[in-house]
Amino acid sequence: MRHRMAERPTGTVTFLMTDIEASTRRWEEQPEAMRIALMRHDATLREVIEANGGWPFKHTGDGMLAAFAAAQPAIQAAIAAQRLLELPVRMGVCTDEAELRDDDYFGPALNRTARIMAAAHGGQVLVAAATAAIVDAADLVDLGEHRLRDLSQPQRLYQVRAEGLQEKFPALRTLDARPGNLPAQGTSFLGREHELVEVAEMLGRVRLLTLTGVGGVGKTRLALQVAAELSPEYPDGTWLVELAAIGDPTATGHAVAGTLGIAQQPGLTIEQSVVTTLSRRGLLLVLDNCEHLIEAVALLAHDIVTRCPNVRVLATSREALMVDGEQIWSVPSFSFREGASSPAVALFVERARAVAPQ
Known part of the structure; x- marks a missing residue:
């Protein structure tokens, strides 16, 4: 069946993101x-998606991104898809403002939708609180x-419940499910998506x-985001040491x-106690702001x-630790070459809105 091409939603948009589990x-x-x-x-x-008035605007290889002008059709599309799909697919739905540019969307809403989807399991549909607040015909x-x-x-999350959909799932794949102390950030992670992938x-x-x-x-912001993205890989958590x-x-x-x-063990220095304990653990250690403690950090790392x-160590410093086995990655400054659409401008706008929303 062919469906009329949906209008490109603008302003406040509801996004549906999917991904095949494993x-x-x-x-x-x-x-x-798998190809078939x-x-x-x-x-x-x-x-x-098209039957429910959505616009599938991006294919991610093993998933899809679609935009809807309203929240209810997005949830309806997710339910219909889960009933028909043979593969275990996790889905996230989120509503927020986004900018449409050259047949693609930009803004924090896309990142938030991706994080919500990543918290789900195959067969599960998770919905953001902003979306749940504006639908009244969904369970x-x-x-x-x-x-x-x-x-x-x-963030408060909701699970879609409907006839034909699985209801019981393991705990969500969020930071709460793993040990660690990564602090919440007051702003979105913008403009360093490529660096994030490369460093990870x-x-x-x-x-x-x-x-x-x-x-x-x-x-620091890049290191924290890398640690958060990799948290499922470390059974004993991701830990930030602020120096x-x-x-x-x-x-x-x-x-x-x-x-x-x-705790310091009898007969051992505190450094030896740390190393002895960590020899039995699997975790990511983020050592932040090492430049004034280079020698001590280098020896311990x-x-x-x-x-x-x-154990893996991710350090941030104005200068390298200069120890065997260290890989150095220089964090570049934000570029303004793209003008008003550059990551630097997007970051400035978000910071400004946080201070003066109007």
């Missing part, structure tokens, strides 16, 4: 079967507040990665131990990556 494993184990299944998956999604189960991987303040991939290949750059360039306020280099080990809840096989 798609990488399926491609590796049964590539031909993906073709049926794509056709089904496009059919139900939504309040799942409470959860911290998403965009490091925003806790690099950290998967090395044990010690240092983000360097001038003060204020965004090293900016530490003036005495000999207190470095105590700062790490205090963050991780490690080197011992950790040498003796703790399941």
Whole structure:
């Protein structure tokens, strides 16, 4: 059946984002079967999205992004798709303002939709509170507040309940489900999506990665977002050690131990106690603002990556630690080359709106 091309929604838009669960494993184990299944998956999604007045504007390889002018049709499309899809697909629905530009959308709403979708399991449809507030013909189960991987303040999420849809799922894939102390951020992560992917991939290949750059360039924010994105990979959590306020280099080990809840063991220094304890854990350690404690941090980081096989260290510093095995990644300044559409301008606008919404 052919459907009339939907109008491109503008202003306040409801986004539906989908993703096939465990798609990488399926491609590796049964590539031909996955290719056929993906073709049926794509056709089904496009059919139900367009049937409900939505516009599928982006294909993500194993998923799809669609825009709707209203929230109710987006939820209806999600329900219809889940009833028909053969593969386990997780879905997220979020409503907010977004900018339409060159057949694509820009703004924090896209990131938030992606984080909501990433919290779901195959067969599950999660809905943001902003969307739930404006629909009255959907059965939504309040799942409470959860911290998403965009490091925003806790967000209330809802699960769509409908005939033919699975109702019971494991705990949501949010920061609440893992140990750690990553702080909530008051603003969105904007303009460094490519850097985020590159640094995350690099950290998967090395044990010690240092983000360097001038003060204020965004090293800490990038490190925190990388840690949040990678949190599911570390069973013992992602932990931030803030070193900016530490003036005495000999207190470095105590700062790490205090963050991780490690007590000094008899006959061992605090640094040795940290290393001994971490040798039995699998976690990501973010050492932030190391430049004034270079020697102490370098010695401890080197011992950790040498003796703790399941621990990775992500450091931020104005200069490299200069130890064996360290990979250095220089954080670039924001570019203004794209003019009003540049990430730097988008970041400035969001900060300005936070101070003066009007």
